[in-house]
Amino acid sequence: MTATDTTIDVAGLTKRYGRQIAVRDVDLTLRAGECVAMVGHNGAGKSSLIKLMLGLTTPTEGSLRVLGADPSSAAAAEVRRRVGFLPENVAFHPAMTGRECLDFYARLKGLARAGNDALLERVGLEPAAAKRRVGTYSKGMRQRLGLAQALLGDPRVLFLDEPTTGLDPALRQGFYDIVRERRDGGATVLLCSHALTELEGQADRVVVMNRGRKVAEGSLSTLRTLARLPVRIRLTVAEEAYGALAAAAGGLTRLPGGVVELVCANDDKVDVVRRVTCTGVALTDIDIVQPSLDDMYAHFLRQDAAE
Numbered sequence: 001m002t003a004t005d006t007t008i009d010v011a012g013l014t015k016r017y018g019r020q021i022a023v024r025d026v027d028l029t030l031r032a033g034e035c036v037a038m039v040g041h042n043g044a045g046k047s048s049l050i051k052l053m054l055g056l057t058t059p060t061e062g063s064l065r066v067l068g069a070d071p072s073s074a075a076a077a078e079v080r081r082r083v084g085f086l087p088e089n090v091a092f093h094p095a096m097t098g099r100e101c102l103d104f105y106a107r108l109k110g111l112a113r114a115g116n117d118a119l120l121e122r123v124g125l126e127p128a129a130a131k132r133r134v135g136t137y138s139k140g141m142r143q144r145l146g147l148a149q150a151l152l153g154d155p156r157v158l159f160l161d162e163p164t165t166g167l168d169p170a171l172r173q174g175f176y177d178i179v180r181e182r183r184d185g186g187a188t189v190l191l192c193s194h195a196l197t198e199l200e201g202q203a204d205r206v207v208v209m210n211r212g213r214k215v216a217e218g219s220l221s222t223l224r225t226l227a228r229l230p231v232r233i234r235l236t237v238a239e240e241a242y243g244a245l246a247a248a249a250g251g252l253t254r255l256p257g258g259v260v261e262l263v264c265a266n267d268d269k270v271d272v273v274r275r276v277t278c279t280g281v282a283l284t285d286i287d288i289v290q291p292s293l294d295d296m297y298a299h300f301l302r303q304d305a306a307e
């Protein structure tokens with residue numbers, strides 16, 4: 001990884017609205033070819049940070065570079081053409097067709113309209129749908145059009161704010177397929193979401209925000225190591241074996257379906273499994289459940305509150 005891979009560089013960034021501090025002293029570096037998820041409660045500062053990166057607002061303190069330029073400066077006009085943004089509540093003129101909307105945004109970005117049909121098809125809006133007025137679109141179709149708008153001009157930086165809210169699982173999957181395609185093509189993707197479980201497997205890195213501050217950052221495995229949350233070992237065994245298991249591995253919790261759960265530190269899991277198998281009890285199944293992104297998120301918020 002070289003310095004030229006850096007697409008977004010944020011240092012000591014603070015944004016105040018009067019007495020309200022929306023973003024507090026945030027440092028963040030994003031690189032080409034990575035998908036980063038920013039998670040946080042309502043009011044954590046995610047949208048404020050994206051607005052700063054888009055150049056829609058200016059920092060109160062700190063510095064910010066997007067593709068090498070200050071995004072709010074006049075000099076960043078060219079940079080803005082290489083940035084795509086899908087806002088949380090995307091809205092288009094209901095009387096315009098999907099195709100007309102996309103052509104309109106292409107003109108705003110100073111782009112040719114030639115590739116727009118292909119782009120609409122890529123996001124799943126077939127020609128018949130693209131000819132319909134947006135007012136007749138379902139939520140999923142509006143969101144697909146929003147994504148097509150964000151992808152105009154093959155942006156090097158893509159901001160997606162709550163992109164999958166209200167989409168069914170199949171649409172969400174299709175959405176993430178496109179995100180992965182862009183990331184693999186070298187774009188930086190920053191996506192904000194409350195839907196933590198669906199981010200597992202999608203994001204290379206997670207940034208946890210709380211009350212305007214960045215409280216944790218890293219890949220899921222890094223966050224797991226930092227959080228040091230226990231793992232759950234779930235065993236399916238006959239009921240008469242419970243006593244032997246409890247003696248070998250400590251306290252256990254009974255779950256439905258003949259399953260018992262043992263909780264231990266991640267570093268101890270191999271040892272616990274060894275002790276369990278040494279008891280000689282007949283195991284029908286074994287499952288090791290790592291802490292979810294939801295668990296880690298809750299942990300970092302608790303830690304931040306305690307500090």
Ligand SMILES: Nc1ncnc2c1ncn2[C@@H]1O[C@H](COP(=O)(O)OP(=O)(O)OP(=O)(O)O)[C@@H](O)[C@H]1O
Pocket residue numbers: 017020021022040041042043044045046047048049
């Ligand atoms: N224009 C503004 N004027 C005053 N306060 C603002 C403004 N924009 C945001 N804030 C405040 O800054 C804080 C951070 O808000 P922000 O919208 O960035 O959070 P968020 O993490 O995006 O939340 P959500 O998930 O609800 O979109 C909140 O307390 C909010 O009320």
